[in-house]
Amino acid sequence: MRLYIITFLVGTFCYSCKNSTNESLPPNIVFFFVDDMGWQDTSLPFHTEVTQLNENYYTPNMVQLAEDGVKFTQAYATAVCSPSRISLMTGMNAARHMVTNWTLRKDQSPDPEHSIIQPPEWNMNGLSNQKGDSLTYFATTLPQILQQNGYQTIHVGKAHFGAKDTPGSDPRNLGFDVNIAGHAAGGPGSYLGKYNYSADWRQPGNLIWDVPGLDKYHGTDVFLTEALTIEAKEAVSEAVEDGSPFYLYMSHYAIHAPWEKDERFYTKYEGGGLSQFDAVFAAMIEGMDKSLGDIREHLNNLGVSDNTIIVFMSDNGSPKQATRNLPLRGHKLLPYEGGVRVPMVVYWPGVSQAGTTEDQYVIIEDVFPTFLEMAGVASKQIPETDGISFVPMLKGEEVDEQERPIFWHFPHTYDQFPYSAMRKGKWKLIYRHTERALELYDIENDLGESTNLVESETQKTEELAKILTSYLLETRALMPIDNRTGKAIEMPSEHI
Numbered sequence: 001m002r003l004y005i006i007t008f009l010v011g012t013f014c015y016s017c018k019n020s021t022n023e024s025l026p027p028n029i030v031f032f033f034v035d036d037m038g039w040q041d042t043s044l045p046f047h048t049e050v051t052q053l054n055e056n057y058y059t060p061n062m063v064q065l066a067e068d069g070v071k072f073t074q075a076y077a078t079a080v081c082s083p084s085r086i087s088l089m090t091g092m093n094a095a096r097h098m099v100t101n102w103t104l105r106k107d108q109s110p111d112p113e114h115s116i117i118q119p120p121e122w123n124m125n126g127l128s129n130q131k132g133d134s135l136t137y138f139a140t141t142l143p144q145i146l147q148q149n150g151y152q153t154i155h156v157g158k159a160h161f162g163a164k165d166t167p168g169s170d171p172r173n174l175g176f177d178v179n180i181a182g183h184a185a186g187g188p189g190s191y192l193g194k195y196n197y198s199a200d201w202r203q204p205g206n207l208i209w210d211v212p213g214l215d216k217y218h219g220t221d222v223f224l225t226e227a228l229t230i231e232a233k234e235a236v237s238e239a240v241e242d243g244s245p246f247y248l249y250m251s252h253y254a255i256h257a258p259w260e261k262d263e264r265f266y267t268k269y270e271g272g273g274l275s276q277f278d279a280v281f282a283a284m285i286e287g288m289d290k291s292l293g294d295i296r297e298h299l300n301n302l303g304v305s306d307n308t309i310i311v312f313m314s315d316n317g318s319p320k321q322a323t324r325n326l327p328l329r330g331h332k333l334l335p336y337e338g339g340v341r342v343p344m345v346v347y348w349p350g351v352s353q354a355g356t357t358e359d360q361y362v363i364i365e366d367v368f369p370t371f372l373e374m375a376g377v378a379s380k381q382i383p384e385t386d387g388i389s390f391v392p393m394l395k396g397e398e399v400d401e402q403e404r405p406i407f408w409h410f411p412h413t414y415d416q417f418p419y420s421a422m423r424k425g426k427w428k429l430i431y432r433h434t435e436r437a438l439e440l441y442d443i444e445n446d447l448g449e450s451t452n453l454v455e456s457e458t459q460k461t462e463e464l465a466k467i468l469t470s471y472l473l474e475t476r477a478l479m480p481i482d483n484r485t486g487k488a489i490e491m492p493s494e495h496i
Contacts, residue, residue, distance in 0.1 A: 025243075025244075025245045025307065026149070026150070026151070026245045026375050026376045027245065027307050027308060027309050027348070027349075027374060027375070028239075028245050028246050028247070028248070028299075028304060028307060028308040028309065029146075029151075029246075029247045029248070029308070029309045029311070029371055029374060029375065030248045030250060030295065030299075030308060030309065030310045030311070031088075031247070031248070031249050031250065031251075031311050031313070031367070031371070032250045032252075032292055032295070032310060032311065032312045032313070033088075033157075033158075033249065033250065033251045033252070033313055033314070033315060034252050034254065034255065034288055034312070034313070034314045034315070034343075035081060035158055035186075035187075035251075035252060035253055035254060035255060035256040035314070035315055036081075036255050036256045036257075036314070036315070036316060036317075036318060036319050036332060037255055037285070037288075037314035037318065037342070037343060038314070038317045038318030038322065038325040038328075038331075038338065038342070038343075039317065039325050039328060039337075039338070039341045039342055039343055040053040040054060040325040040326070040328070041053065041057060041255075041281075041285055041318055041322070041325065041343070042054065042057050042059045042062050042285065042289075042343055043055070043057045043058055043059045043060070043062070043063060044059055044062045044063045044066050044071070044343070044345075046071065046073050046343055047073075047327065051326065051327075053323060053325065053326065056274060056278065056282055056323075057282050057285055057286070058265075058282075058286050058289070059285060059286065059289040060289065060293070061289045061290065061292040061293035061296065062289055062292065062312065062343070062345065064293075064296075065292065065296075065310065065312060065345045065347055066345050066355070067354065067355050068347045068354050068355075069310070069345055069346050069347030069348065069352045069354065069356075070345065070346045070347070070352045070353070070356045070357070070358050070393070070394060071344075071345050071356070071357045071358070072344040072345065072346065072357075072358045072362060073357060073358070073359050074341065074359060074360065074361035074362070075313065075341070075342050075343070075344030075361070075362050075363075076340050076341055076342065076361060076362070076363040076364065076406060076423075077313070077314065077315050077316050077340060077342050077363070077364040078094050078315075078316060078340065078364065078408060078410075079316050079317065079332060079333050079334055079335060079339035079340050079408065079410060080101060080102055080316055080332065080333050080410070081102055081158075081160055081186050081256075081315050081316060082099055082101065082102045082103045082126060082160050082161075082186065083097075083099055083100055083101070083102075083410075084315040084316055084364050085159075085160055085161055085315060086099040086126065086127050086137060086161065087363075087364045087365040087368075087386075087387075088142065088364055088365070088367050088368065089127060089139070089141045089142050089143075089161065089174065089368075090127070090137070090139040090141060090142075090365075090368065090385070091142070091365050091367075091368030091369060091383070091385025091386060091387040092137075092139065092365060092385060092386050092387075093365055093386040093407055093409070093475065094408070094409050094410075095407055095409035095420075095471065095472060095475040095477040096386060096475040096476075096477075097123065097127075097137040097139070098122050098123040098137060098477075098478055099122070099123045099124075099126055099127065099137055100122050100123075100409055100410055100411060100412065100478070101119075101122065101124070101410070101412045101414055102160070102186055102414075103124055103125065103126040103160065103161075103162060103163045103184070103186075104163060104164065104184060104185060104186065104208070105163055105164055105208075106125055106163045106164055106165050106166055107124065107125065107134070107135065107163075108124065108163075109122070109124045109412075109414075110414050111412050111413045111414045112413055112414065113413075114413040114434075114483075115483070116434055116482065116483055116484070117413055117418055117433060117434050117480040117481070117482065117483065117489070118480060118481040118482075118483055119411055119412045119413055119418070119480055119481075120411055120478035120479060120480060120481065120488075121135070121478070122135070122411070122412075122478055123135050123136055123137050124163065125162060125163045125166045125168070126160075126161050126162030126163055126166065126168045126169075127139070127141070127161045127162050127168040127174060128162060128166065128167050128168050129167050129168070129173045129174055130167055133166065133167065136162070136166065136168065139383075140383060141174050141175045142175070142367075142368050142371060142372070143155075143171075143174065143175030143176050143247060143249070144174070144175030145175075145372060145377060145381060145382070146175070146247045146371070146372070146375060146377075147175050147177065148381070149375060149376075149377050149381070150244060150245060151244065151245050151246060151247045151375065152177055152178075152239040152242065152244040152245070152246045152247070153175055153176045153177050153178070153246070153247045153249070154176065154177065154178045154180075154232070154235045154236070154239065154246060154247065154248045154249065155171040155172075155176040155178060155179045155180065155182050155249045155251070156180045156181065156182070156228050156231060156232040156235065156248065156249065156250050156251065157180070157181055157182060157228050157249075157250065157251035157252050157253055158181075158182065158186065158187075158251045158252065158253045158256070159171045159179070159182030159183060159184070159251070160184070160185065160186040161174055162174075162184060163184055164183075164184040164185075164208060165184075166184075169183055169184035170182075170183070176249070178235050179213075180213060180228070180231045180232070180235065181211050181212060181213050181214055181227075181228060181231070182212075182251070183211075183212050184208070185208055185209045185210075186256065187209060187253060187256040187257055187258070188209060188210075188211045188224055188253045188256075188258070189206070189207070189209035189210045189211065189258075190202075190224075190258060190260060191223055191224040191225065191253070191254070191258070191260045191262070191284075192223065192224075192260055193217045193218060193219065193220040193221055193222040193223070193224070193227065194219060194220065194221060196210070196218040196219065197210065197211035197214055197217075197218075197224055197227075198210040198211075199258075211224065211253070214227050214231075221263075223262050223263075223264065223287060224253060224254070225252060225253075225254045225262065225284070225287045225288055225290075225291055226264075226287065226290075226291070228250075228252060228253075228291070229290075229291040229294050229295065232248060232250055232295060233294070233295065233298045235248070236248055236295075236298065236299070236302070237298075237302065240302050240304055245375075247371075247375075248295075250291075250295065252288055252291065254284050254285075254287060254288045255281060255284045255285055255288065256319075257319065257321075259277065259280045259281060259284065259321075260280065260284075261280050261283060262280075262283040262284050262286070262287040263283075264283075264287060264290075265282075265283040265286040265287060266279060266280065266283040269282045269283055277321065277322075278322075278323060281322055281323075292312065296310070305349070306349050306350070307349065308349070309346070309347065309348045309349070309374055310345075310346070310347045311344070311345075311346050311347075311367070311371075312343065312344060312345040312346075313342060313343070313344045313364075313367070314342040314343055314344075315342070315364075316332050316333075316339065316340065316342065317330070317331055317332045317334075317337075317338045317339040317340060317341065317342065318331055318332060318338070319331060319332045320332065320333075324338065325338045326448075327447050327448045328341060328447065328448065329448050329449045329450070330449075333410070333414070333415050333416040334416055335408055335410070335419050335421040335430050336430075336449050337428075337443070337447065337448075337449060340408060344362070346394060348374070348394055351394055351395060352394045352395075353396055356396075358390075358393050360393060360399060361404075361406065361423070362390050362393075363387070363406045365385060365386045365387035366387040366388050366389065366390050367387065368385055368387045369382055369385055369387045369388065369389040370387070370389045370390050370391055372389075373389045373391045374391065388404070403424060403425045404424070405422055405423070405424040405467055405471070406422065406423050406424075407420070407421070407422045407468070407471055408420065408421040408422070409421075409472070409477050411433060411477075411478055411479055411480045412480075413480075417432055417433070417434055418432075418433035418434060418480050419431060419432050419433060420433070420468060420472060420477070420492065421468075422464060422467065422468045422471070423443065424464060424467065426442055426443050426444035426445070427440065427441070427442065427443070427460060427464060428440070428441045428443050428449070429461065429464040429465065429468060429492075431465070431468065431492040431495075433479070433480050433489050434480075436489065436490065436495045437495070438454050438461060438465060438492060438495060438496075439452045439454060440452060440453045440454045440457055440460065440461050440464070441453065458496075461496065462493075462496050465492040465493045465495070465496055466493045468492050468493075469491040469492050469493040469494075472491060472492075473491070479491075
């Protein structure tokens, strides 16, 4: 026992020595990215009041992160996964990078046929590291720039950057030194180790969703969220041992379909009055939250927590199968707040003020310039993007951005209606492509988007329609084709 104690103390001392010599290193960055988690799918309330949905969940580590850092009540992503992830990697809005729907198979779109609208030929192969690849978007990525500035870049979990058999399907082609379990698919075949994280057990031969690189857990009871957490901790330990600053992209597959029981937490929800689906969903959320706590504990044990920024965010709203994120309207894939408003918390030791709330809005492409500024990357190395750094917000500086326009673009028939949308200040404009119809909402006074003000606020409708039209033209956004005319549908300003 005495030998163990001595060994432990020496090990701790060595880590402390390593840390003390590395105090001048740029901060480590952990981006804890969750899939399909709605704004209210947590016991941490992002609304002005606690709702029943908050009480359904147990996410103590999210609560603790917010107590340590800054809770953003109006953070936005796109309404579907691949576009959010490409915007994160490039700092560009989906209208510009044209990866406007989810990707999977090379040269194949998931859009079904529609009687009126035909989706445009979008970048369905995703992000690429090579110029000229067909139906892809080429850019210098966030991890590439961090890599160039001495960071060890670690990808863990869901990638979903590029279609199968394209360069973008492998995160190592896009700036990551390490790739653990990331590939083309946007969901796992299964979360269960006993099924080898594959869908083959329920759909024989359907292997495209199989999570790669986790063979050591095959045939075990280790839930996918836990396996990814174990692997992430090991990768971080190696980066710390190397003495390099690290960027950990902790990109959980949870809580994307298929929804499967995390047996570590399921029983208490099953007996708590929830439906079976809601109990499964809540258990998966708690498992994700445990991962957050485990990673924070590991950073502390390594002695690097005081120099590690943690950003928690979701890639879009909750799926339509889940309980609605009231008071928000809608769900994943829709332009309403339930589809695009997401939970976000930022902890920057020594910079952000503990237990604060930020009510100004930000959007997914803002993460790109923010992380580069946090890392101390020279401004001349930061490319021009659609994003704006929110570092001043974290420093408590006065920021007047409430009239900044932000945009969404989904010219697709997949599962929902095609649209373009924008927010400027308290106003939200939605242009429904098929109907050529406009919707205007006062988000400040009508968070549930229940009253369309197009008829009563004609001047504001006209103003925003012109701004949205200008943006779509400036980005060369791809618009759907009207099957009846063979032409692209008209811009929103033409329907005032």
